[in-house]
Each structure stands twice: as structure tokens, then as C-alpha cells.
Amino acid sequence: MYSDKVMDHFMNPRNVGEIVDANGVGEVGNAKCGDIMKIYLEVEDNIIKDVKFKTFGCGAAIASSSMATELIKGKTLEEAWNLTNKAVAEALDGLPPVKMHCSVLAEGAIHKAINDYRIRMGLEPWEDNITDLDDHHHHNNE
Amino acid sequence: MEQKRLIYMDHAATTYTKPEVVETMMPFFTEQFGNASSVYTFGRKSKAAVETAREQVAKAIGAKSDEIYFVNGGSEADNWAIKGIAWAHRDKGNHIITTKIEHHAVLHVCEYLENNGFEVTYLSVDENGLIDLDELKRAITDKTILITIMFANNEIGTIQPIAEIGKIARERGIIFHTDAVQAVGNVAIDVEKMNIDLLSLAGHKFYGPKGIGALYIRKGIKIENLIHGGGQERRRRAGTENLPGIVGLGKAIEMATENLEEHNEKIRKMRDRLLNGIMEKIPYTKLNGHPEKRLPGNINVSFKFIEGESLLLMLDQLGICASTGSACSSGSLDPSHVLLAIGLPHEIAHGSLRLSLGDLTTEEDIDYVLEVLPKIVQRLREMSPLYEDFIKKGEN
């Protein structure tokens, strides 16, 4: 069902945990749907110095969180913003079709965390075109 | 975290076929393979084997052998029973009563019938998964033609008061079907004493082969066929008889019911040790299903703050086979309808784990699961934002 890459990131997730004095935090998902993802950012000079995550969800959700945090660590906020869920899934050697939405969560959580940082800095939040991440069921037969 | 041993705790999904059963089946593949419906002696020997198996099945549930019809499995038995009764009795009424916690093989048939002019009442269950007999009585109308209520639930293991339901149905002259796919081999069944009119069973749940099951139909009950064609099974179920399957089913049900109490006692003891250990070692855990009226091998618990599919994956890495009611594992929209019906909030239902013990379970398996499960749950909780919130805010 899952690629070796997914299983590796699931069994040995990178960047799990909490950044106590994070300057950007984003949480998406809904416990009702069985998936919540929370991303902590430590941003310095527009660069993501550190990133951590916590996830309540399936194997794909945890592996996507792990991979996504790996992919944005050390990147600029713009680069991080442009990371798509597809890129996350590809980096994991693919996800089963019914699990693609779990990678959407990662993209959404990163966007939220970045905008949280921007607001804290007194900047305009960027426009996010991912909607309905919090209260919409994603478990369709995609 | 390396381990190669198989720790099979998914007996409720399917069991292995016992070597004794396979042995009984073997001659019927290559030697005694003749068509049981043929005229010649060679075929009549097959016929005799089929009839012996029919008696074995009948005896195990207190029926007469001419009330047993072989089918392909539990799903076919349920489909036939419910559709067959519905179509044959639609002149008398179009109302069916069932429960919210039936297997999909019953629920989806009921939905199908709803799309075809029938009305279905889905009885609710209490927090232990038991129906309310008064609610059942109130649901009966003069259009009710069928009550179909499962004997024991496949997820939470709760055993319904079948004899009482049978009594109510009989008093009101309504046909009563029970899906006993999980019950056979685990609970003593007597269709006469329990007033059961139709009963579904499947071989692969009690160490018989897959691809074979039976429907018991009380003599005199009118029912339409599901599979039309040749005259097999006294013209009620067409298709060349699955000879090895039938013989294996007979052997397996005989073995399962012969040692029922002894077997249950052994399984129940291991189950209780495992369950108590889990409840002791893992905080924020809820037992799902009835504390006593439950299948001897069934454990169903919810671990707060974590999700079931990731739990299964981690268990799988250690060779432990289990199942969950989380939506994430099935790719469906909602978590288990059974867990929702007993009143679990979605997020608690998502964290459910079913461990179903059986003949393959050893005391070492119990020790092992008790050693690794708490660690895995803890590990997943440490990744969970829900747990983090909970720890920060204190118990709510």
C-alpha cells in the first residue's frame, strides 16, 4: 500500500515535536475527520531555521508531515509557500489515491504557519487558495 | 524493533483453516470429485458427503438437515435471507426492522431494499451496543415482515439477546433472521429454542475454508431464490456444489461446537489478561462493547489522541495483525458506523483498535503485545497535537 519512503518517514519521522518559542504556528484539519496537523516554524531573516510538526492521523499524514518539514527546512518563506502537496507526495515516491488529501494537509499547515508568522511581523498574510481544510471531510474516493 | 513472528490477532476477520479440516477436504479435489447432482455411483458418493456435512451443520445449530442450504459465504447468506424474504412477502408488507450496528452485508442490502420500495427501521443501541427490546416492540407495525438482528457484532463483540428477540418475533408472527457469522463457534446456538427462522454462517470464521457458508431456513418459510439456475440445494440455490468446501464446512463446524465451552474458556482467559493489561498500562483508554456480553476473543478499545491506521502500521512492523474502526484505514468518509452507534465521538472512534483472539493466540503473544503496545501508543501520542493540547490544558 505504502512506498518504502512513506514507511521510512512514518516509522522514523523527521522533525517531530514542538518549538516552544516558535514565531509561526499553523494547525489544520479536524479531529472529527481523523486528521490534524500542526507545524511550528522558527524563522530568521526570511529563512526557516527550524521546523517541527505534530500530527494526529494515518501513516500517510505522518509521513507527509515528516517529508514536508524536511523539504522546507532552510528554505525561504517564498520557497516554502510554493511547496505543493504533489511535490510532497512525489518526494515520498507517491501516495495511494485515497491518501492524497493527507499531503494536502501538510501544504495547508505550512501556509497557515507562514501566514501566522507574517501577521506576527505585521505583514499582510498571503492569499491561500487551499480552502476547507478545517471542517470539510477529505476522505472522498479521490 | 525487529521481529519476524506472526502475532495474529484478527481472527474476527478470518481464521486459518485447521489442518484436520484441510485433510478432510483433500480427497474431494482430485479423487472423489464427482458432481453431487449426477446419477452414477461416483456422483452419489459426493452427494453422500454433502449430506453428511449438511447434518453436521444442522446439528451444530439445533436445526434439521433439510433446513440447511449451502452458499458461498456470509455475505451471500445475508443477501439471500433478506432479499429473499422481502421479495417473497412483499404482498404482506414492506417494513423491515434491523439495527444500526449490522455488518455491511445486512446494511447495504437494507439500503438496496429502501431504494426498491421497502421501509427499514434501524434500531439504535446503547453505549454497550445492546438493542432495547421495548424499542424493538414499538417498532413493529402490521407491515413488518422481517426482523434481522445480528447475533454478535463483528467489531465490538456485543452479543444480543437473541432468544428474547426470537420470542417477540414469534409472538407477533414476524420472520426473524440473524446474522450469526461471528457467533457460530463462539456462542451456543439453538435455532429451535431461540425461535430463529433464518441464520447466516460462514466457514472461514471458525477455522473452516473460505468461500463456503450456509443459510438455515426454517421449514415452511417462503423465500425467493437469489441465484437462479440448476436444481441444486433442493432447487433453492443453483450452482455445482462446492464439494471440498462443503465437506470442510461440516468438519469445521463439528469441531468448533464440540469443544465450544472449553475453547471459549481458554480464549476468554487470555483475552481478559490482555484486556486488563491494556487498561492498566495505557491511560486514556476506553473499552468498546459490552463488558460481559461479548464474544470471548474480542477486544475493542479506543486510545484517545491517536489514529487507528497509524497504530495498525506500527503494530504490523512488529508482526502484529489487528484492525481498526478508523476511517483512514478504509478510505471511507466516516469511522465505523458501529462505534458511532454506541455514541463514540468521531475522534475517539478514529483511535479504536480491535484485537480478536483465537486458536492461534498464545500466552507469549499476550505478553508480547502487552510489552509493545503501550510503547507504540505512547510514541504516537507524543506525535499528536491533540495529546499536546490535552497535556497543556489538563484533563478535560
Added chain:
Amino acid sequence: MEQKRLIYMDHAATTYTKPEVVETMMPFFTEQFGNASSVYTFGRKSKAAVETAREQVAKAIGAKSDEIYFVNGGSEADNWAIKGIAWAHRDKGNHIITTKIEHHAVLHVCEYLENNGFEVTYLSVDENGLIDLDELKRAITDKTILITIMFANNEIGTIQPIAEIGKIARERGIIFHTDAVQAVGNVAIDVEKMNIDLLSLAGHKFYGPKGIGALYIRKGIKIENLIHGGGQERRRRAGTENLPGIVGLGKAIEMATENLEEHNEKIRKMRDRLLNGIMEKIPYTKLNGHPEKRLPGNINVSFKFIEGESLLLMLDQLGICASTGSACSSGSLDPSHVLLAIGLPHEIAHGSLRLSLGDLTTEEDIDYVLEVLPKIVQRLREMSPLYEDFIKKGEN
């Protein structure tokens, strides 16, 4: 007249399961028994075995593997195909075309549908059992939603012009189902080239296990489910997968199609020797079915003046397993509907004998049957008042 050897000439009823097939199945009973629909690695290995079998079946008939659905046997496949298409397309029309010589698994489904608002045209066949393509074309109306015509007949062995039928159906945009239960393993099949939309097959006709079969459904064809319930078989056929059965079916169909021509050549040679011998040695005998377009192992002959059941009983005394279209052997009112459809008078149909050869048949079997059959027929004729009349009056 003593003899213990089994001379099995009823391969069209059912075959033995080949030892190689049984061997492939064995690990899936007691070792690799995990539920193919489960999450854990152990179950995914079962899933992989199911998918391999699906590819084997697909390859054998020129389909793609996601067009193959496992079912319990030929009857279920036929029931599902015909009812499933009828219900799913009833908004487009209520007319179905079939033939008078279909298996009961098709005919009784058609009768069932006639009782439920459908109209069915039963095409007649010529004296060889072939349909008339022009009659088929004329039967098509703008209400026709399904053409279901068997590939090869189980009694007389006649093979229909399937590719031509498929072409006609395709041109008119009508769904085409064929019951290929007798054809698979005996005739080369390509669902693409033959424009077949649905095809039924059953394992126990080509040295696979009983209790397993498949329905091929061309991608994109809308069909209703027959067995509702769990999400197995891509949500189209509920029920825990019959793992050993599926694996055995895959192996058997691969073996059967790999050596198709070679195998047929061998069987056909023996068949022709037996048939020619019978025609030579036994007067007043008629061959039923097409002289060339017939299954390689099929012989169907009518011996005038005698009745089939008594013939079977005498053959049985010598260990010879065969079958007949006589009403007496089935306890039904009329002789075989197939024999009547090819124009046999009742009394000739009653005297029919089917000998179906296969892998168990040896040259010695042929010799033996050629030695004893003429004597038996003669013995029965000497008991027959019809024969007496005939001899007295001379040939009529």
C-alpha cells in the same frame, strides 16, 4: 460384468482439480490465510496473490485484470451479469435477447426477469444447435439492452459464432454477455476481438477448484451488484475473498490456456475415435450437435428405442460416468430443452447420451466403452416395446 475402474466421461459436468492446482492452493489454507482486504503486511500478501490470479484470468481471455471479478461459480456469474445489466439499464429498455439452448443459470434468470417486467426473445437454433444471425438482427428493437448467448453448449457442445454476434451487438450499441462456462479451456477466447462485454466462467470446468468462478465486465459497463455488503472486488462483489479458490482458479486457467491447442488435439482425436466407433457399431444412432463446430471433448448421441436413465445405470455398473438429456434422470417433466430445441422428438431426446472426454480419458477408456456400450444398448433395445414394434414394422 464386474469392473472397478472409474471411466469418467462426464468432464462437462465437472472436472477433478489438478494436483498442480491443489498444490498452489495449499499454502493459502493454513499458512498464508490473511484477509486480502486488510491493512497489515500479512494480508497484503494475500492481496498480491489475488491480484496475480486476476491477471492470469484476464490474460486467458484477452481482458485487462481490472475487468475481472471473482464470484462463486458459473451460476452466480450468469445471475449477476444478466440481472445486473437488466436492473442497471432498465431506464433504456426492457428487452433481452437470448437463445432456447442456454444453461438454466441463464434461462431461469430470464424467466425471473420476465416476471419482473422484462421481455425476453428466445432465439431458436437449427438442427445443429446454431443460431441464425439474421434472426438475431431482426430480434433487436430499440428497447433491447442485452444480448446473452452462450459460447458453447454444455449438452451438445455446439459453438456459436461469438465474434459475429459480438460485432452485431457492438454495431447496434447493445451489451453482449456470453456464458463461456463450457468454452474456457476448450476454445480460444479473446474478449477484445470478439467484442464481448461480459463473460462468465467457472473453475471446476477446466481442472480448477469448485466454488470459484469469475465474471469479466468490460470497463465502463454499468452494472448493479448482486451481492451487496463489504467493499471487496472494488465494491462490486461483497464477501471475504475465497483465497485458495482464487489462487487455484488463476493457476488452472493459466494451465488450461497455455496448452490449449495441444490438449484439444489429443482430446479431439480420442473423441473422434469413440464417436466413429459408436456410429459404426450401434445402428439407429443420431449425433446431436454440430458435426464440426463443437467442443473437442463432447459426444452427444441419441440411441433410438431406449431411455437414457436406464442406460446410465447400466454404464454405471461398469464404472462409466456419463449423462443424459432424458427427463427420467432429472425427475423433470420434459427431456432436455436443448435437445427439443434442435428438433428432436421427445422419444429420441429421451434416448440421448452425453460422453464428455477430458484429461482423465485414456485410449483404454475408449476401447472399453466401444466394447461395452453396443452390448448395453442392444440389451436395452431387446427390452423395449418400441424396438419390437420397429423390428416388426420395418424402418419408418
